[in-house]
Amino acid sequence: IELYRHTIYAPFGRQREKLRRISAVDIEPDDATHTLVFVHGYGGSAAQWLYQLQFFGQTMRVVAPDLRGHGLSDDPVELPCAMENLVDDLELVLERLGVSRPFYLIAHSFGGAVATEYALRHPEDIRGLVMIGVPSRFIVREIVRRLLRVPDPIFSWVAKTIKVALYAPQRTLKRMLETALSKWRGQERLEQLRVPTLVVLGQRDNVFLREHYEDAARCIPGSQQVVIPVSAHLVQLERPDAVNRAIRRFIDARQQAARQADTINGIPTPASSTPSGLLARSNSAALHAARHAEMPWLQHYDGDVPETLPVPKQRLHDMLNNAARAFPNAPGLIFFGQKIDYRELDHASNRFAHALRSLGIKKGDRVAIILPNVPQYVIGVYGILKVGGVVVLGSPLSNEEEITYQLQHSGAHILLTLSSYRPMIERICARTAISQVIFTDVREYLPLRQRLLLANTMNEQVGARLSTPTLIEGNAEQKNDGEKSPGDSSSEEGRLIAPSERIVCRGHTWKHLAFQHLLHSQPVTPINSETSSEDLALLQYTSGTTDTPKGVMLSHSNLVMNVTQQRHWMTDAKRGRAVILGVLPLSHCYGVSSCMNLAIALAGTLILLPTQRIDQVMQAIKQHHPGFLPGVPALYLAIANYPRVRSYGVAAIRTCVSGSAPLPIEVQEAFEKLTRGRLVEGYGLTEASPSTHSNPLKGERRVGSIGLPLPATNARIVDVKSGETLPPGEVGVHTGDLALMDEDGFFTIIDRKKDLILAGPYNVYPRDVEEVLYEHPKVLEVAVVSMRGADENPSPFIKAVVVLKRGEKATADELLALCRERLDAYKVPKQIEFRSELPKNFVGKVLRRLLV
Incomplete structure (x- = not known):
């Protein structure tokens, strides 16, 4: 559900630039029948609705915000935390997410008080109210009050020791207890409700006084009550199936009552809304059979892989925000032993976003990046997205003409790149619209003892192909702290990057800025991108294997959906624990999605390697024990043939997905024999963000096949000439790849049409x-x-x-x-x-x- 989180920014205080974040899970499948809004309780979070979101999110829109100061939502000290403020937050969430009315409001514990106040304020919005574990009064036991007086480090330690799951800091809990929880006049407010209500109680719930739980049902006019056996306060987690059935029956009853009312009033009932009971199950079975006949691959999915997925509304940079809030101290990046935790990574990207805004970047502006796999790359991508810009990715291994074409074609005005590329960049700037260049150095995020060694390696592997002449042409003029000779700019690795310079080259003026100087001069506070999931996020140029590279326009929704598909395909991946080896260049869509974005979505660790030297790859495997290694056949071939390969701990690698080129059977078998992991072939194309197919990671795989379409992917084989759909076993083409599908839905790429x-x-x-x-x-x-x-x-x-x-x-x-x-x-x-x-x-x- 973390992939469906949406971050809402709200200004506060006298300065409108100050923002606070409200986090909410929002899942909206196609043809959603109803909308359900879930409100958690005191000390809880939206994650406590996990089973309800998974169950109802298949057919209904489900929205679950984190209350102020809970989960991933902020709680600024300057703002009050009274009941009316919590209801205001709920109103803001529903407005920003565009939730249609009326909807079902489902609340747990103190969330029931918030829901009650909202229902009294907006009774016309509520189709039905479900109160789970909600008493008429919130009388907190004395031991809890005493515990809240204990200094915070001790408070958190005690809560963890006695295994109390709290999703809010002590400061928030104390404020909410004093200003909202203790002051709520439950009995009086519940009696005023005039909306259909279901009360659900856990049989053993004794967090609050039992008589106050029973009072709630008696106070609400016309309410229904269900008691769930063998359950306590967190009944929605302890007995999720029973709670889901109770909610489902309540919704069905409300729907049936609405149909009867329409019939009495002479309003025709749509045929699609009438099936119930056996007829509804029969129709559902028929639709299921028809779907599997049209998409035979669904029956070969691994057990926990869903057949389809709702499209997330999350923006790409929200994934980093959420990971930093949930796992602030976990390593997000490892670069030659240097660890950068998620808090630092999030703050650095915020700083870069503020820096770009100060340079004039606004929503929709293009910012180019030409870097190898270094931390500045990740910081740069997410910083550009946070300011609302569009990332233009160029490869540092492309030649000067290719880079010039991409910068001209994209319309980028700012470029982030290495200082060692400066001679070439000065020539390019004279031919493009680039007006500001931000230079960085590969050594900036290295451990001190490795800075010199790696800089030399990088110069050999990457810089050599880009920096050609060592002498700048005589008409280049630099103005900052006096005149410099033309040759001074040709060896940038040997000196510190100046904070700012104005360069005039071939009649074109551009500004040179230093990456670290920009970061250090900016705040770490969040910044509102003002973008939506449908806005353009990335301009990715194709690899140009057979033709001139093309700029593919990918939205936030495109990229987040592809990560969501990969995340659900990897059913064993644990959030906060995954370790991914990033050998694939992040300048390629495959590396962007399967390395960088997937690692951030999992709140995992991305091991960055700026070169593809096999000795460095093997050392990284030995030192960091990655469990997931996305790559290409040449990489797996090099590992399988490396001397004494087993001594490097390759057995830690459990999952590998090979793409970009056909995976030879001999390579696959040799690699799996060495690692005892799973190496499967997949398929993708830049236009699809990029992954579309993969062999199952647990179940049957077919050698030589690219596997099955990922969840929510439609695929078919069409005739080369007519474009007509072909039956299983026939070779066809549309993407430029000759392929066939067998009767079970496994696809095989025969070859490129041009090959x-x-x-x-x-x-x-x-x-x-x-x-x-x-x-x-x-x-x-x-x-x-x-x-x-x-x-x-x-x-x-x-x-x-x-x-x-x-x-x-x-x-x-x-x-x-x-x-x-x-x-x-x-x-x-x-x-x-x-x-x-x-x-x-x-x-x-x-x-x-x-x-x-």
Whole structure:
């Protein structure tokens, strides 16, 4: 349910810039039949409605706010905490979330007092009221009052020792007790209710006096009462099924009464609202069967994976806010041993958001990032989103022309990048609309003893491809603390980044700013982005494997939904405990979603690696024991072939999802044998945010298949020419990938349409040939491409480009003999070419066009 949290910002105090946060869970499935609003009690939180939100959230809209100072909601000292203020907060939540009226209001304990006051203030809003464990008076026992007088560190320790789950600090509890709880005149207020009410009691509930619980039902005119056996005060958690049935019966009775009233008044009843009992169950079974016939993959989902999911209304940066509130001291990032906890990460992104606002960034403005996997990348992304901006991601391994095109095309005005890229950036700024560049250094978040070592590594791995000439052209002029020689700006790693400089290059003026200086000059307070889930969050350029990169526009809803799908697919993942190894570049959509966003959504730890050197990957596995490793086939192949691989603790890796390229069977089997974890193949494309398919992580998987569509994903195979839907087993295309679906709903990518090889009258899929060559014990990597013959014989032919394992030697005849043994004659390559490595893009996908 944390993926469905929505943060509402409300100004307070004399300065309108000061904001407080109100957190609320909001789940709205398609075609929701009713709206249910849940209000928790004193010391509780929205999470105490977990089972009700899961059950009713499948067919109804459910909203559950955290009361002031409870859960993830703020409780500013400057604001009063009387009953009327709590009701005002509830009104604000319902207004901001656009909750339609009337709705069912369901409350527990002191939440029942808040609900009563709301129902008296707005009786027309309430379709029905459910009071769970609500007494007519809240007389707190003397031992609790004494405990609240104990200094807070001791108070929290005692509460934890006696296993009392409190979701509010002592300060909030004391204020609410004095100004709201003790002063509520329950009997008088309950007698004034004139809305249909159900009272639910736990049989053993003795938190408050029993007679006061029984008084509540007697005081409310016309109320119904249900006593749940073998349960106490938190009956909705102790006996969730019984409570859900009671609420369901109450809602059904209200619906039936409404239909009867409509009939008496001559109002026709829609046919869709009339089924009940056996007929309703029969219709539901028929719909279920029809759905499974249309989507056969649903029957192969792991047991805890839902068939469909409501679309979250959460914005991407809300995930970081929520993780920081729930797990402030947990490590969010680990960068070469340097830990950054969630509180620090949240504060840093708030500071960056304020800095961007001071630089003129407003909702919808583009801000570009060209960085490797460093903490500044994560801070930058979430800071841009918090100020309402749009993130434009560029790869530090792209060439100058590609980066220039992306910055021109996106319309970005501010760029966050490394100071070592400065020579190239100065040339780019002269050709784009970039007016301000924020420079940072890879060493800023490193442990002191590793700063020099890693900076040298980064210069070799990343900076070398970007910083070309060491001398700036003679017409570059720098103005800050006097004139500098043109060559001074070419070795930025050797000096501190100046707080601010104005640069004039080729007639174009831009401002140079220092990342850390910007952060330190800004507050850590939250900032209202004024965006919604439907607003643009990310402009992600495709990898350009086969064509010119395109800018894909992804909204908050696109990205959060994809994380939600992945989160529900990983049923064993525990919030606050997951450790993810971030080898995938965060400049690629795969890395954004499956590394950065998934880690934040799980409030887990993301281990950042700025390079893909296999020795650093192995050291990170040995030191941090990641349980989840998203990657590409080349990564798993390198790990499987690493010397003494088992000594690096690879057994800690339990889940791996391979994407971006076909996963060879030999690679899959070798990796799983070493780790005893689960390596499955998945599929995605940037336009889909990006993941769409995966093999089950527990149940049946099919070798060579990309698996099943993720929950709430529709997929079909269409004819290459006509676009008509094809039956199971037929090959079709729409996304550019040739694929087929079997009768059970498992999808298989045959190959890229552009990679298809025409061998006379036959179609040859490169993967068929590659799988055979991977079976040769001396072969490390292979890519099969179509070559055009000489002028006298222009017919295309098959060429296999092969990389051998370290120390191995093989001949072309040796490999061709294997192909002739296991392939049809028309699939056998005509030519074998040996190389030391295959050309790949920055995410690890083979660039076949460079092999032709």
